[in-house]
Amino acid sequence: MPGPMRRVRFTLPAAMTGIIVALVALGLAAGVIHLREVHGQDKRYISRLTNEMRVVCLGRFLMNVPKDATVELFGMRIHGFDVDVINETRDSFDQSLAARENEIKAQADKFGGDRNLESVEEINGPRGLVGKLFVHSRKITEGTRARGLELERYRNEGIATEAWMHVSGTSFVLSADYYDPDQIDNLPQIASKLIPNQNNELLDQSGFCIDQAYFSDPLSPEQGEQLSVALGLPGQPDVEITLNMIAGIKRDPDGLFKRSHDAKAGLSLSDKLRLSTLRAARREVGGVPGEEVIWRAKEKNGATVYSFWWEANGSEDNVFQPQISFRMSTGNGPNGPVPSSLSKTTALVLWDAMCASLRLRPTAPKPTATQTRGIHDK
Numbered sequence: 001m002p003g004p005m006r007r008v009r010f011t012l013p014a015a016m017t018g019i020i021v022a023l024v025a026l027g028l029a030a031g032v033i034h035l036r037e038v039h040g041q042d043k044r045y046i047s048r049l050t051n052e053m054r055v056v057c058l059g060r061f062l063m064n065v066p067k068d069a070t071v072e073l074f075g076m077r078i079h080g081f082d083v084d085v086i087n088e089t090r091d092s093f094d095q096s097l098a099a100r101e102n103e104i105k106a107q108a109d110k111f112g113g114d115r116n117l118e119s120v121e122e123i124n125g126p127r128g129l130v131g132k133l134f135v136h137s138r139k140i141t142e143g144t145r146a147r148g149l150e151l152e153r154y155r156n157e158g159i160a161t162e163a164w165m166h167v168s169g170t171s172f173v174l175s176a177d178y179y180d181p182d183q184i185d186n187l188p189q190i191a192s193k194l195i196p197n198q199n200n201e202l203l204d205q206s207g208f209c210i211d212q213a214y215f216s217d218p219l220s221p222e223q224g225e226q227l228s229v230a231l232g233l234p235g236q237p238d239v240e241i242t243l244n245m246i247a248g249i250k251r252d253p254d255g256l257f258k259r260s261h262d263a264k265a266g267l268s269l270s271d272k273l274r275l276s277t278l279r280a281a282r283r284e285v286g287g288v289p290g291e292e293v294i295w296r297a298k299e300k301n302g303a304t305v306y307s308f309w310w311e312a313n314g315s316e317d318n319v320f321q322p323q324i325s326f327r328m329s330t331g332n333g334p335n336g337p338v339p340s341s342l343s344k345t346t347a348l349v350l351w352d353a354m355c356a357s358l359r360l361r362p363t364a365p366k367p368t369a370t371q372t373r374g375i376h377d378k
Contacts, residue, residue: 042343042345042346042349045346046346046349046350049066049233049350052066052067053065053066053067053353053357054066054067055202056071056200057200057202057203057209057214057361058073058209058227058229058243058245059208059209059210059225059227059245059322060208060209060225060245060319060320060322060360060361061245061286061358061359061360061361062202062357062358062359062360062361063243063354063357063358063359064353064354064357065231065354066233066350068233068234069231069232069233069234070230070231070232070234071229071230071231072229072230072231072232073085073210073211073227073228073229074228074229074230075226075227075228075244076210076211076226076227076228077224077225077226077227078174078190078208078215078219078223078224078225078226079186079187079190079223079224080176080179080186080224081161081163081174081175081176081186081187081190082174082175082176083172083173083174083210084172084173084175085170085171085172085210085211085212085213086170086171086172086173087169087170087171087212088166088169088170088171089169090166090169093131093164093166093171096164096171097131097132097164097166100134100162100164101117101120101132101134104116104117104134104136104137105117107136107137109137109138110138110139110140116136116137117134117135117136118135118136118138118159119133119134119135120132120133120134121133121188123163123164123165123191125165125167125191125192125194126195127167127168127195127196128167128168129165129166129167129194129196130165130166130167131163131164131165131166132163132164133161133162133163133164133187133188133191134160134161134162134163134164135159135160135161135184136159136160136161136162137159137160137177138157138158138159138160138181139157139158139159139178140155140156140157141155141156141157142154142155142156157181158177158178158179158180158181159178159179159181159184160175160176160177160178160179161175161176161179161184161187162174162175162176162187163175163187163188163191165191165194167196167198168196168198169198170196170198170212170213172194172196172213174187174190174191174194190215190223193207193215193216193219194213194214194215195207195213195214195215195216196212196213197209197212197213197214198212199212200212202361203363204362204363205363206363207219207363208225208227208319209361210227217363219319220248220319221247221248221315221316221317221318221319222248223247223248224246224247224248224249225245225246225247225248225319225322226245226246226247227244227245227246228242228243228244228245229242229243229244230242231243235341236330236341236342237332237341238330238331238332238333238338238340238341239328239329239330239332239341239342240327240328240329240332241327241328241354242325242326242327242328243324243325243326243327244324244325245322245323245324245325246314246322246323247314247318247319247321247322247323248316248317248319248322249314249316249323250316251313251314251315251316251323252313252323255291255311255313256291256293256309256311257280257291257293260280260293274297274298274299274300275295275296275297276295276296276297277293277294277295278294278295278296278306278344278348279292279293279294280292280293280294283310283355285310285312285326285355285356285358285359286358286359286360287359287360288312288321288324288358289312290310290311290312290313290324291309291310291311292308292309292310292355293308293309294306294307294308294309294348294351295307296344299331299336299337301336301337302339303331303337303338303339303340304331304339304340305329305330305331305332305337305339305340306328306329306330306331306340306342306344306347307327307328307329307330308326308327308328308329308347308351308355309325309326309327310324310325310326310327310355311323311324311325311326312324320360324358326354326355326358328347328350328351328354330342330347
């Protein structure tokens with residue numbers, strides 16, 4: 001299953017995480033660098049890296065990435081359910097499913113009895129999707145608490161719910177440990193929208209892409225589509241690239257520039273002197289307005305590193321305008337900072353090539369009947 005969300009590592013003081021100051025007024029902002037402006041070894045490397053790009057689907061968006069780059073999707077979540085994707089055989093899935101059912105049954109219920117597993121439902125979905133839905137492990141906490149000068153009673157109740165599904169060598173697990181019992185029908189409803197896409201083909205159907213599948217529309221902003229992506233470059237282990245997006249959440253009242261300014265204000269003078277802003281400006285990417293900040297830092301051990309940020313604040317009521325944070329950093333070593341394997345020019349051109357390629361995925365106007373049929377339809 002996908003591991004916990006990886007975070008880009010920085011070794012400057014914690015207050016510098018997320019900093020780039022909007023110093024456009026000082027003339028430190030730069031425009032997008034184009035390959036025609038690059039010469040020598042940088043140009044040869046960049047040409048090799050960017051001449052053959054491939055397109056990947058990330059949520060509602062497409063992005064061009066170097067052909068040999070590794071792409072890991074994780075942190076997938078929708079309607080309050082975590083989504084895990086496992087490549088395994090049908091036999092392996094059947095064994096895991098049986099083991100999970102037995103594990104749930106073996107746990108005592110809230111009264112200490114043997115009814116921890118409250119319901120099991122078979123899944124028979126489109127394209128041969130099979131599996132089971134489990135509802136179990138109900139938890140209730142109640143008592144009294146002070147409210148001013150009075151005592152009031154409270155009662156909180158939650159239940160675990162899971163959908164285990166498999167098709168053609170890929171398993172999908174949607175799960176929530178503590179869900180509103182009155183909303184448990186959300187799981188079969190959202191599971192019915194899962195359309196397998198084992199080869200991650202680029203589709204023209206409207207929906208939210210995850211790893212080896214997508215959730216077909218219509219989906220609403222309050223369902224909280226969420227996705228994280230980690231990109232890796234062969235031969236460049238110090239380079240970390242991440243993209244995070246989430247729909248239906250409140251806008252950040254400050255934004256990247258304001259947070260950056262506030263963070264730098266708390267730095268020591270020596271830390272400020274080791275930080276240079278290469279670019280800080282508003283930047284529209286794929287029709288989405290955002291803020292971009294890029295910095296170069298001289299670490300205490302002498303290593304020069306680079307960090308890049310682009311953020312879009314999104315819209316709380318539009319799945320096509322999620323909050324997006326795209327980040328790249330160089331000089332990340334297992335035991336501390338190392339000299340950037342990418343020169344400033346190379347890093348800027350690679351960043352601009354990927355950033356500029358991020359765009360909404362063109363889709364058909366309406367989902368087909370196959371996309372919207374239930375998990376029990378054949």
